Amino acid sequence: MQIFHNPVHEKHAGRQEMFRGKLVPCHETPARLEYVLEALRQRGIGDLRAPSAADIALIKRVHTPRYVDFLASAWQEWVALDPANAGLDVLPSIWPVRGFRHDVEPTNFAARVGLFSFDSGCPLTAGTWEAALAGAACAIDAARAVSATSGKHAAMALTRPPGHHAGPDFFGGYCFLNNAALAAQALREAGAARVAIVDVDYHHGNGTQSIFYERADVLTVSVHGDPTTEYPFYLGYADERGQGAGADCNLNLPLPAGTGFADWTRALKQGLAAVRAFKADAVVVALGVDTYEGDPISRFKLKSADYLQVGRLLAGLDLPAVFTMEGGYAVADVGTNVANVLEGYAG
Numbered sequence: 096m097q098i099f100h101n102p103v104h105e106k107h108a109g110r111q112e113m114f115r116g117k118l119v120p121c122h123e124t125p126a127r128l129e130y131v132l133e134a135l136r137q138r139g140i141g142d143l144r145a146p147s148a149a150d151i152a153l154i155k156r157v158h159t160p161r162y163v164d165f166l167a168s169a170w171q172e173w174v175a176l177d178p179a180n181a182g183l184d185v186l187p188s189i190w191p192v193r194g195f196r197h198d199v200e201p202t203n204f205a206a207r208v209g210l211f212s213f214d215s216g217c218p219l220t221a222g223t224w225e226a227a228l229a230g231a232a233c234a235i236d237a238a239r240a241v242s243a244t245s246g247k248h249a250a251m252a253l254t255r256p257p258g259h260h261a262g263p264d265f266f267g268g269y270c271f272l273n274n275a276a277l278a279a280q281a282l283r284e285a286g287a288a289r290v291a292i293v294d295v296d297y298h299h300g301n302g303t304q305s306i307f308y309e310r311a312d313v314l315t316v317s318v319h320g321d322p323t324t325e326y327p328f329y330l331g332y333a334d335e336r337g338q339g340a341g342a343d344c345n346l347n348l349p350l351p352a353g354t355g356f357a358d359w360t361r362a363l364k365q366g367l368a369a370v371r372a373f374k375a376d377a378v379v380v381a382l383g384v385d386t387y388e389g390d391p392i393s394r395f396k397l398k399s400a401d402y403l404q405v406g407r408l409l410a411g412l413d414l415p416a417v418f419t420m421e422g423g424y425a426v427a428d429v430g431t432n433v434a435n436v437l438e439g440y441a442g
């Protein structure tokens with residue numbers, strides 16, 4: 096399996112996130128990916144590839160051009176406001192809600208940050224754009240690597256920062272560019288008529304859902320913590336089924352906090368049945384392992400050995416597959432859990 100590794104992911108290193116009323120050290124750290132690399136190396140899984148240059152034009156067909164341009168220049172703008180800002184991260188602090196205008200970009204920097212984000216747990220740092228862009232390139236390259244194949248054949252993009260909370264024109268939830276959506280778009284443009292995205296991260300893939308909500312060519316499936324109690328709260332309910340041409344092309348499978356592997360697997364199988372019914376030509380797996388029992392910010396109860404079975408179930412689709420790396424914050428166990436998925440997948 097080709098593994099596309101973003102060599103500059105470590106340049107995205109947030110200092111603090113707003114969490115339960117306090118600024119706390121970021122949960123989404125460079126160490127997470129180092130544990131994945133080490134686990135893959137130890138088990139001899141996959142061959143590592145560096146990504147090519149990111150296809151910005153493709154990125155601007157998934158995200159709005161004005162959002163991409165904002166991300167590309169945000170850090171420079173921040174430091175230009177005050178040279179001392181170079182020692183601080185950008186943290187969003189103000190947002191437009193119902194009734195506010197979204198079509199006018201304020202000149203004020205903080206106001207523009209709020210226009211393009213949805214939470215204060217997602218610091219934008221000096222290296223965020225470079226890391227996000229290289230991660231996106233990994234996802235696009237992984238898609239292109241499997242696009243000429245059929246049947247079970249996979250590539251993985253080791254994406255940091257993760258992507259599934261990033262929408263058409265907003266960041267949040269530790270995500271800036273939606274790597275899974277970019278992989279799906281790349282698969283479509285390489286000839287797959289129908290692509291499915293299966294999001295197994297603990298949190299609802301709100302960004303991915305929003306990007307494809309009115310499209311019939313990409314099925315989005317997400318198994319996640321019930322948004323009535325779990326982040327991102329404002330999206331991810333079962334009655335969100337897609338709209339317009341995209342009607343019935345979105346499937347949300349929310350589960351209560353505390354759900355264990357047996358019930359989680361039943362939901363995943365329902366999601367995989369939808370992928371088969373959709374007659375997808377390829378699948379993107381948004382692979383978060385924050386469903387793990389030891390995850391510090393999530394509340395499902397999967398055990399490390401369960402991830403082998405997750406991989407086997409995904410392999411049962413018998414489709415070309417692109418894995419993107421999403422959440423998982425029990426840092427020392429993230430490598431084992433990701434490697435178990437890939438090992439189970441490879442059979």
Ligand code: Q9C
Nearest residue numbers: 115216257268269326421422
């Ligand atoms: N009080 C991903 O797994 N913070 N993002 C939750 C709860 C946001 C998780 C705060 C969690 C985002 C990719």
Ligand code: ZN
Nearest residue numbers: 296297298422
């Ligand atoms: Zn998550």
